[in-house]
Amino acid sequence: MIIAERKPMEEIEQAMAPYKKVLVAGCGTCVAVCWAGGEKEVEILASQLRLARSAEGNEIVTLEATVERQCEKEMVAELKDKVAEVEAVLSLACGSGVQTMAELFEDKPVFPAVNTTFIGMPEKEGLWVEMCGACGDCVLDRTGGICPIVRCAKGLLNGPCGGTRKGGKCEIDPEKDCAWVLIYRRLEKQGRLDLMREYYSPRNFRAVKRPGRVQAVKA
Numbered sequence: 001m002i003i004a005e006r007k008p009m010e011e012i013e014q015a016m017a018p019y020k021k022v023l024v025a026g027c028g029t030c031v032a033v034c035w036a037g038g039e040k041e042v043e044i045l046a047s048q049l050r051l052a053r054s055a056e057g058n059e060i061v062t063l064e065a066t067v068e069r070q071c072e073k074e075m076v077a078e079l080k081d082k083v084a085e086v087e088a089v090l091s092l093a094c095g096s097g098v099q100t101m102a103e104l105f106e107d108k109p110v111f112p113a114v115n116t117t118f119i120g121m122p123e124k125e126g127l128w129v130e131m132c133g134a135c136g137d138c139v140l141d142r143t144g145g146i147c148p149i150v151r152c153a154k155g156l157l158n159g160p161c162g163g164t165r166k167g168g169k170c171e172i173d174p175e176k177d178c179a180w181v182l183i184y185r186r187l188e189k190q191g192r193l194d195l196m197r198e199y200y201s202p203r204n205f206r207a208v209k210r211p212g213r214v215q216a217v218k219a
Contacts, residue, residue, distance in 0.1 A: 026066035027093035037092030070097025144186030152179035
């Protein structure tokens with residue numbers, strides 16, 4: 001799941017300062033699950049904008065809308081009539097959603113209201129943990145399903161560094177478990193410790209070409 005966090009209100013207010021009528025657009029998928037950009041967050045942000053501008057004596061009109069996924073043009077197209085009514089769009093979607101909106105409505109400025117941070121999973125209510133760096137060269141089959149690219153602070157591919165602390169903690173963040181200690185323990189449980197003796201070439205940064213493009217092939 002893509003995780004995002006809302007930008008500081010001051011930054012959003014500054015971006016919206018030149019406009020009198022804006023559309024606050026949410027996304028009902030990833031950012032809704034992580035409490036950053038769903039229908040509820042759209043309502044809250046729109047209200048905060050109106051209150052802030054009212055206090056300045058500079059009123060703003062906000063329209064509100066949430067589509068299921070802002071990264072799909074067909075769904076974003078549903079906002080055509082609302083976009084036509086406003087001067088600018090304030091999107092609470094991830095970076096992909098913001099760019100989809102901007103591409104579809106090129107005559108209107110589209111501003112991000114959230115910062116896209118990482119691909120993660122919910123660990124407990126209100127807490128999401130980064131699990132995947134989308135590197136395009138997955139090694140999870142060899143590391144017991146634990147990604148060393150993001151779960152090791154140094155992104156090491158060949159075992160722990162020399163700074164692993166007592167108890168298997170990371171030298172950079174003593175609150176975190178060393179990723180390679182976790183990998184060792186997982187592989188030990190699976191009877192696959194022989195994988196720890198293999199050498200893995202440095203990370204292939206060419207695995208993902210920018211901008212990425214994947215054409216799915218139907219079976």
